[in-house]
Amino acid sequence: MDRLDSVDWLLEQAVGAIAQTYQAECALWSHIDQRAGRAQVHATPGFWDELAEGISTSNLSELSDAETSSDFETSARLFRLTQLPLWLTDQWRSPQMVQLASGSLIVPVVSPEITLKLETPGWQGSLQLVLELRRPLQPTPSMESSDAAVALFSTTIQGWTEAELQSLKARMAELGLAYGMVYWHDKLEQSRQHMAMMGRMAHLLNSRLVPDLVVQEMLAELGQEFGSDRVLLLHLTQHVDVVADWARTEPNDPEPLSSLAGWRDAADLFVQDGVSYLWIEPLSDTTEGLRKLLHQLQASSLLLVPLFLQAKFFGMVCLITTDAAHAYALETVQIVSQTMDYVAIALTQLQGYQTPLPWLDSNGVLAGTTMYESDRDPLTHCLAREALDRELKRRSSKALWIDQPPFSLLICDIDYFKLVNDSYGYPVGDSVLKTLAARLQHHLRKETPIYRYGGEQFVILLADTSLELAVEVAERLQQSIRGVSFAAPHGSIQITTSLGVAQQDPNRDTTAWDVLERAEAALLDAKRHGRNCVKAL
Structure with a gap:
């Protein structure tokens, strides 16, 4: 073993070498997690059927095949189990060399620990690996009958010489040292990768991307870092809303994600029971709703982590895996929990964004100048x-749409403006438009944006404004214009305006363009009622 690529490579090589040296079927148990009931097994063919048939398929996942030599007998296959046999549970509590009723020889490998009681006999440290060996002539009953040990000491072990037992102890001690070295090397590399990911997320927060895209990129970072097939950011209030959705391949959801009832079960566990995360698998001891959610998402496992904004429950991030061989480690949960702070900052930035707002380019990157400094209508100097x-697109982003304070849109239209152009000419019409735009801005707060919507129409966006207040603003504007005389070549002219008003309603509108359409419908209603009035929808 002159090359140590990874823990799995090391164990695959070890299984083949041990099987060849001792002419025995070999199973090497690793990643043993007693609390979660998990383990991985690298096994030669003599154990394959037993592992596959002795444990239900819901507890077993074949990960890969890896040939360690040209002989079939020494090829190693990797299995992942989510239920430990009783004898392995005993080894976890008291690791020692024993022989099972099946004839299997059990040799545990314990990681060394520093202790002041050096004279204490027996094994010291925590269980790293367990080697299971079976000679071809020994019986191979089901796993249930292999739970009882027939001997606790090496002197009573049958079918193995003392020299072989001592050799196995020495080889397994060497393997334990190599395993520990590669294991911690892998952990160090994973830590470096995690730190790099956290650095990239910090860079995203400080980038010129708009917060909505920052959130999307963060989900992509999580999915790629932890091998997830899909990552969701969900907002839960009275309704369930998908704020952001990243997937490796185009998902095929049989029903809308927001309609799945299991999200509510998870929210109750987070908010009422104070659960810090949920790890859902087919055999998980959880609610029926969460088990159904796992099935509806066509997933083998779900990792749910709550998200709080300024101590208020916002929702959760859901990492979805369809590969039964994939398992999230405890440190994965810890890293995902840490990244929730970054996601919360991005969402807070998104919710706190107020006008005047920077322009966005086609990639969602903030341009260097604000919308108040460029791209204005050359005639009225209103925003184009x-x-x-672009502003409607920004306000339609999922993260902002579902949790922003309600905004209102006003559409102001000059009544019978075509008659002004026909009667007095286009220069007078242009003068009326410029004067009207200036008067609108005079009666609005400086930071309130006015857009020239087209021809004689203007759109006014009132941030954090209810429909009632927006109607009051519209009526004030309409009255201020009605009493003004506009200069013309042969005297002055009077004009009136009609205004339509609509407020954002997340339960009815899906985008900001829906609000604009309702404002346009309100404007048509005002015109049908004789013009020179305000109508709201």
Whole structure:
């Protein structure tokens, strides 16, 4: 073993070498987690049927095949078990060399620990590996009958010479040292990768990407770092909303994710019971709703981590895995929990973004100048139609849409403006438009954006404004314009305006364009009622 690529490579090589040296079927148990009831097994063919048939398929997942030599007998296959046999549980409590009723020889490998009681006999440390060996002539009953040990000491072990037992102890001690070295090397490399990921997330927070895209990129980082097939960010209030969704391949959801009832069970556990995370698998001891959720998402496992914004429950991040061989380690949960702070910062930034807002380029990157410094309508100096489209797109982002304070849109239309152009000419019409725009801005707060929507129409966006207040603003504007005289070549002219008002309603509208459509419908209603009035929908 002059090359140590990874823990799995090391154990595959060890299984083949041990099987060849001792002419025995070999199973090497690793990643033993007594609390979660998990383990991985690298096994030669003599154990394959027993592992596959002795444990239900829901507890067993074949990960890979790896040939360690040209002989079939020494090829190693890797299995993942989510239920430990009783004899392995006994080894966890009291690791020692024993022989099972099946004839299997059990040789545990314990990690060394520093202790002040050096004279204490027996094994010291924690269980790293367990080697199970079976000679071809020994019986191979079911796993249930292999739970009882027929001997506790090596002197009573049958079918093995003392020299072989001593040799096995020495080889397994060497393997334990190599395993520990590679294991901690892998852990160090994983820690470096995690730190690099956290650094990339910090960079995202400090980037010029808009917060909505920052959240999406963070989900992608989580999914790629931990081998997930899909990552969801969910917002839970009265409704369940999918804020962001990252997937390796295009998902095929049989029903809308927001309609799945299991999310509520998870939220109750997070909020009422104070659970810090949920790890859901087919055999998990959990609610029926969460087991159904696992099935509905067509997943083999789910990792759910709560998200709080300023101590208020917002929702959760869900890491979805479809590969039964995939398992999340405890440190994965810890890293995902830490990244929730970054996601919370991005969402807080998104919710706190107020006008004037920076422009976004086609990639969602903030441009260097604000919308108040460029891209204005050359005639009225109001913001151009393109600026409105970008602002509506930003406000339609999932993360902002479902949790932002309600905003209102006003559409102001000059009544019979075509008659002004036809009667007095386009220069007078242009003068009316410029004067009207200036008067609108005079009666609004400086930071309130006004957009020239097209022709004689203007759109006003009132952030954090209810429909009732928006109607009051519209009526004030309508009255201020009605009493003004506009200069013309042969005297002055009077104009009136009609206004339509609509407030964002997340239960009815799906995007900011829906709000704009309702404002347009309200404007048509005002025109049907004789113009020179305000209507709201």
